[in-house]
Amino acid sequence: MTLSQTALPSDRPAPRRIAIIDIARSVALLGMILFHLVFDLAMFGFLPADTAQTGGWPLFSKLVAGSFLGLAGLSLYLAHRGGLRMRPYLNRLARVTAAALLISVATWAAQPDFYVYFGILHSIAVSSVIGLAFLRAPVFLTVAAAIVTFALPGLFDTWGLSVDWPASLGLAQHPQPSMDFEPVFPWLAPFLLGMALGRLGQRTGLWPTLEAPVAGETPLTRLSAWPGRHSLVIYLLHQPVLIGLLQGWVLVFGG
Structure with missing residues (x-):
């Protein structure tokens, strides 16, 4: 039995990054x-005060949020497909949780x-924890699911049902107002779909193919992928x- 066969899941080498996924995350950013x-x-x-709440902007914001969660689910699967x-x-998880708490504290100080x-x-x-089951x-x-x-x-x-606590479930009839609210229901859905896409891609050999080193990778490709590789800091x-x-x-110029 070799060392690689007895290695703990934590000791598995990190999978190679896939440029197209980083570029997709850059587009979402x-x-x-x-x-x-x-x-x-x-x-x-x-602009008019209600611009972001009218026209196609609410749908646009939901599509952007859904793409982030879908890519997060896909990334969770790809990072741990060979074992957790x-x-x-x-x-x-600690970095994302700390960043989330920082956002809560900062926005509470600005607009309680x-x-x-x-x-x-x-x-x-939260989806990253639930996703382990899938x-x-x-x-x-x-x-x-x-x-x-x-x-x-x-x-x-x-x-006519309502679960008022915790509001993070998203099942309350009248949740507390927030400038950004993506509760577990329904926003776990795109995360799980991203995981399903990851499993499908693995089954068809898509991800191993895309992970293979590409000799012709251009500076433009690397530049396009860079924001997606630093998405948390940019966020x-x-x-x-x-x-x-x-x-x-x-x-300087006045309003």
Whole structure:
């Protein structure tokens, strides 16, 4: 028996990054920054106050959030498809959880009536724990769970049911207002679909093919993938940067 055969899951080598997934995450980041720029422009009076809540912007924001959660589910599967690598998993979970708590504290200090008590980072953290139960689940079971997760809030509304605590479940009739709210139901659904996609891609040989070193990888490819490889830092910094730039513009040029 070789050392590799007796290695603990935590000792397994990290899988090779897949550029197309990092690029997809970069595109999602761009969409998020665009939406928050519109929100901030409205907040500073450069656009009508309700711009981000009208037209196609609410749907756009949901698509962006769903893409982040789907990519997070896909990444969880790809990182641990050969066995749970406990140390990297816990390190990543700790980083995401700490970032989520930082967002809660910062938004509570700025706007306590609308602070982020369960936003997208909170949702990714909780989904990453729930997702462990689906690492070895058949695709049909994971997809079925995603469908139930997506449908449950609507069913509760139809039946007149409400689970007020914890609000993070997303099953309350009148949840506490928040500037960013992605509760477990229905937002676990895209995460699970991402995991199902990961398993399908593994079964068809897609991911091993994309992981293979590509001699013709260009600087543009690496540049496009870079934001997606640093998504958590960019997520935390982009709003302070946008608000700081707009505040500076107002101070210099007026509103």
